Amino acid sequence: MARVTNWQIGRTMSYWYAENRPKRQFGAVFDINKCIACQTCTLACKTTWTSGRGQEYMLWNNVETKPYGSYPLAWDLELLKQLGPQTWEGGIYRGRTVFESAPPGERVLGWMPQSIDYAYPNVGEDETLGKVEKGAAMSLPQQIWMFYLARICNHCTYPACLASCPRTSIYKREEDGIVVLDQERCRGYQECVRACPYKKVYFNPSTGTSEKCIGCFPKIEQGIQPQCFVNCIGKIRLQGWVSPPAQAREDNPVDYLVHVRKLALPLYPQFGLEPNVYYVPPINVPPAFLTQMFGPGAAAAIETYRNARNDRTLAGLFALFGSTERTIPFFRIQGDYAIALDDDRREFARVPIYEPVHIRPAEDRLYQIMRSNTT
Amino acid sequence: MRHLIAILIAAPCLLTAACSRGPTVNTLEVRAVRGAAELPALDPQSSKWDRVPQHPARLMVQDVTEPRLTVPGVDLVNVRAMHDGTNVVFRLEWADATSDLIPDVGRGSDAAAIQLPLQPGADVPDAAMGQAGKGVQIAYWKSVWQDDADRAGSGKDRVTALHPNATIDHYPPQAGGAAREEMERRYAPANAAGNPILTARNGAVQEIVAEGFGSATPTAVQKATGRGVWANGKWLATIARPLNEGAGSANLQPGQRTYIAFAVWDGAQRHTGARKMRSGWIPLVLE
Numbered sequence: 001m002a003r004v005t006n007w008q009i010g011r012t013m014s015y016w017y018a019e020n021r022p023k024r025q026f027g028a029v030f031d032i033n034k035c036i037a038c039q040t041c042t043l044a045c046k047t048t049w050t051s052g053r054g055q056e057y058m059l060w061n062n063v064e065t066k067p068y069g070s071y072p073l074a075w076d077l078e079l080l081k082q083l084g085p086q087t088w089e090g091g092i093y094r095g096r097t098v099f100e101s102a103p104p105g106e107r108v109l110g111w112m113p114q115s116i117d118y119a120y121p122n123v124g125e126d127e128t129l130g131k132v133e134k135g136a137a138m139s140l141p142q143q144i145w146m147f148y149l150a151r152i153c154n155h156c157t158y159p160a161c162l163a164s165c166p167r168t169s170i171y172k173r174e175e176d177g178i179v180v181l182d183q184e185r186c187r188g189y190q191e192c193v194r195a196c197p198y199k200k201v202y203f204n205p206s207t208g209t210s211e212k213c214i215g216c217f218p219k220i221e222q223g224i225q226p227q228c229f230v231n232c233i234g235k236i237r238l239q240g241w242v243s244p245p246a247q248a249r250e251d252n253p254v255d256y257l258v259h260v261r262k263l264a265l266p267l268y269p270q271f272g273l274e275p276n277v278y279y280v281p282p283i284n285v286p287p288a289f290l291t292q293m294f295g296p297g298a299a300a301a302i303e304t305y306r307n308a309r310n311d312r313t314l315a316g317l318f319a320l321f322g323s324t325e326r327t328i329p330f331f332r333i334q335g336d337y338a339i340a341l342d343d344d345r346r347e348f349a350r351v352p353i354y355e356p357v358h359i360r361p362a363e364d365r366l367y368q369i370m371r372s373n374t375t
Numbered sequence: 376m377r378h379l380i381a382i383l384i385a386a387p388c389l390l391t392a393a394c395s396r397g398p399t400v401n402t403l404e405v406r407a408v409r410g411a412a413e414l415p416a417l418d419p420q421s422s423k424w425d426r427v428p429q430h431p432a433r434l435m436v437q438d439v440t441e442p443r444l445t446v447p448g449v450d451l452v453n454v455r456a457m458h459d460g461t462n463v464v465f466r467l468e469w470a471d472a473t474s475d476l477i478p479d480v481g482r483g484s485d486a487a488a489i490q491l492p493l494q495p496g497a498d499v500p501d502a503a504m505g506q507a508g509k510g511v512q513i514a515y516w517k518s519v520w521q522d523d524a525d526r527a528g529s530g531k532d533r534v535t536a537l538h539p540n541a542t543i544d545h546y547p548p549q550a551g552g553a554a555r556e557e558m559e560r561r562y563a564p565a566n567a568a569g570n571p572i573l574t575a576r577n578g579a580v581q582e583i584v585a586e587g588f589g590s591a592t593p594t595a596v597q598k599a600t601g602r603g604v605w606a607n608g609k610w611l612a613t614i615a616r617p618l619n620e621g622a623g624s625a626n627l628q629p630g631q632r633t634y635i636a637f638a639v640w641d642g643a644q645r646h647t648g649a650r651k652m653r654s655g656w657i658p659l660v661l662e
Contacts, residue, residue: 051547052562054534105443112481112645115537166442166649167589184568187591188478189648191442203480206533207565208519208572 001099004158007245008269008295009093014100015272016107016163025177026155026215027242027254028229029264031280031321033305034236037063037125037148044231045152049214054206057118060213061228063150067289068124072117075199076268080292082109086270088296097272098160098197108160108195115205147282150236152228153200153213154267154275155179161212164195177276178215186210197271223327223342235322240329242276251330251341253317254278261314263304265294280305316353324349398455399428404658405635406430407456407463414457414464416615417602424466427455432637434652439503440588441649448641448652452487458661460629464615465489467637474605475642476522477533483642484519485605489614490636491625491659493584502636502655504585511636512625513583513591514599514614518642521579521603579603580614584623588649596620618661627661635659 003012004019045061062071070076079098086095098109128144136143155172159179162170169185170192172178181192181201186209192201193210201212216226224230225239240254248259257264257278264278281290283302290298308314316338320331323340326348330341333353340349364371408427415421432452436444453468467487478484492499493510500509519533526536535541548558560567571593575581580599585591598620603612618627627633634656640646 047547050562052559053532053546054563056534056541056543103445105438105441105445107441115480115482118480164442166440167591182568183564184570186565186570187572187648189650190478190480190645191648193480203478204563204565205477205479205537207563207570208478208484208533209565209570211564 005244006097006158006272006274008266008274009097009272010091011093013097013158013272015158016099020172021157021244022172022174022177024175024241025157025243025276026220026239027258028152028237028239028277029254029257029280029321030150030277031236031318032147032149032282033280034234035063035148035150036234037065037150038233039063040231040233041150041228041237044227045213048216048227050211052206054204055202055211057115057121058202058204058211059121060200060202061150061152062121063148064121064123065125065127066147066149066285066293067129068127068146069149070123071121072113072199073120073123074117075113076197076293078111079109079197079271082111083270088270088291091296093270093272093295095270097270098195099158099163099272107191108164110160110164110194110197112190112194113199118202142284145282145284145286147285149279150228151198151200151267152226152277153179153215154198154273154277155213155215156276157274158272160195160197160271160273161192161201164191165189166191173217176215176217176220178217178220179212180214180217181210181212183209183211197268197273198275220327224325225327229322230325232322238321239327241327242278249330251332253320253328253331256313256317256331261304262297263301263308263314265297265301268293269295312353316351319351319353319355320349323351397429398425401428401430404430404660405432405454405456405465407458407465407659407661409629409662410457410459410464412459414459414462414615415466416462416464416600416613419466419468419602419604419611419613423457424455427457427466430454430657432654432657434637434639434654437503437638437649437651437653444646444650444652446644448644448646449639450652452637452639452654454637456659458618458627458629460618462615462617463627463661464613465635467612467614467639468609469639470609471605471641471643472608473643474518474610476518477537478519478642478647479537481645483640483645483647484517485603485610485642486515486517486640486646487603487610487612487614488513488515488638490638491627492634492656493623493625495625495631495633499634499656501587503653504588504591507586510584510586512594513585514580514601514616515583516580516601516603516612516614517575518579518603518605520575520581523574524578580616582616582620582624594623596624629661631661633659633661 001014002018004015050058101109128146169182188208229237242254248255287299316333328340455466490513505511548562576597577600580601599616601614638653
């Protein structure tokens with residue numbers, strides 16, 4: 001075991017290998033508030049990568065409804081239960097990560113699902129926390145809550161799958177930090193399936209090997225965002241590069257949201273993997289639940305998000321989500337526009353910070369009728 | 376006269392041992408007897424095995440490297456061996472309440488293996504998969520490979536065998552007409568990459584060399600064969616190979632004393648890879 005720095009938990013921690021960050025790290029921001037669980041991302045991924053035999057219930061990208069949805073079944077609850085109650089002190093995690101709490105004989109604290117656990121990818125879909133008082137569904141603030149959690153492989157800085165593989169069949173690409181599983185070397189031991197807390201490595205019974213999200217690296221290599229990003233009709237996703245905090249740049253969109261504004265948060269940072277998909281937390285959810293899921297920064301992130309529309313940089317940056325197929329390494333706000341810039345700071349996409357708003361009165365005087373917004 | 380008396384005394388004992396008290400047991404070593412023609416290489420239930428001495432090989436949990444096996448599985452494998460001067464066959468017998476063939480999530484494939492030092496001699500490699508510069512050769516019998524071969528005629532793939540009631544309307548990669556095979560191969564990336572774990576060239580046994588944990592590599596030459604039969608809560612499996620497999624292999628010869636080790640995986644207990652029951656080195660004598 002080596003000692004490595006995990007900025008997401010504010011301290012060093014134990015990991016199977018020494019710290020070795022890639023030249024640049026695949027990073028993404030998902031704005032949960034905009035997700036409608038249409039599953040277009042899920043299908044975009046599935047039709048591209050996992051339509052074969054043995055991949056019937058394999059969804060590298062999935063969208064589940066929280067609090068009751070999960071794929072595979074109870075993936076997060078199983079581990080939270082094993083990990084037990086843990087504490088944060090300010091921004092520092094005082095509990096134990098999955099590496100630090102590995103039982104004797106194991107490299108990682110994990111659990112092994114059964115094939116039936118993958119058979120209900122939409123369990124709990126659209127279910128709210130509880131029942132609503134009669135009539136209260138139409139009132140604000142909302143008394144109950146639910147939200148959609150879109151998930152892909154987090155291409156972690158400290159992947160548990162990689163640490164657990166006794167054959168070193170999993171590696172992290174030096175050029176982009178994408179975590180891939182060597183399909184020629186894997187012998188199907190399933191240690192990675194057991195170890196990944198996000199359960200984003202899958203066993204293929206047809207080939208007898210494990211498979212996982214490849215971050216659409218053939219697209220990344222051409223400067224294009226992955227399938228699940230470019231097909232997102234809600235425009236909730238942005239793919240770029242995330243730096244460690246000391247190298248964070250204000251003109252890097254992922255850095256800006258993650259480090260500068262602390263608006264996008266990692267999923268279950270307490271597991272200790274330094275995951276690199278960051279979520280803008282849902283504003284209608286109680287802070288206690290969000291703190292457990294996204295760490296202690298959740299409440300502050302919601303406050304920032306509530307004011308995002310009045311913040312020209314944030315509003316502009318969110319307008320860039322889904323505006324281009326290309327990876328957005330840099331951006332700038334200029335006048336009324338948000339501009340996407342490539343590695344050489346050349347503009348390749350531009351969107352208005354605010355779309356023009358047209359208000360149509362309820363009454364159409366010309367035709368003397370009341371307008372209706374139902375069709 | 377003294378010889379005759381010895382024979383007269385020994386013969387009924389041997390007979391009794393063979394008929395009512397099971398085989399002769401040799402706890403010291405695995406003795407490969409020189410068998411008649413037609414070694415039962417693919418017949419673990421052959422009556423030819425009845426006359427071969429048996430070595431009860433004690434198995435221990437693999438606790439040398441992570442992931443270790445913390446809950447013990449089967450702790451005994453009974454080994455018999457026969458050779459004919461050209462080929463050698465080992466028959467392994469171990470208790471297993473269930474037959475687990477096709478691996479799935481959280482479910483392994485019953486398997487067993489024999490291991491020989493690549494270089495003969497008393498200076499043996501680490502019994503746990505060998506070590507750098509001192510390799511081992513393993514012949515690995517895995518029930519899923521055998522089951523694949525057995526199912527081949529029926530056209531049933533692993534998925535339909537695992538989930539016989541599942542309905543799958545369509546695999547898009549199969550809709551490619553002439554390009555169908557190529558597409559199906561591409562959508563099974565391990566297959567497209569030529570991963571040797573998919574199948575054993577000779578049906579059920581794969582030959583592997585290793586120089587320590589995590590280094591197992593199938594060899595270019597694959598000559599081992601074997602067959603397992605599960606019945607009444609136990610597996611009987613043969614692993615057969617030529618005594619001499621050529622350069623880069625653990626080669627054996629009649630009259631030789633060397634070492635052998637065994638390992639058993641129980642699919643129902645999720646044994647895979649390093650999570651296994653294994654033995655240390657046991658003397659192997661070829662008559």
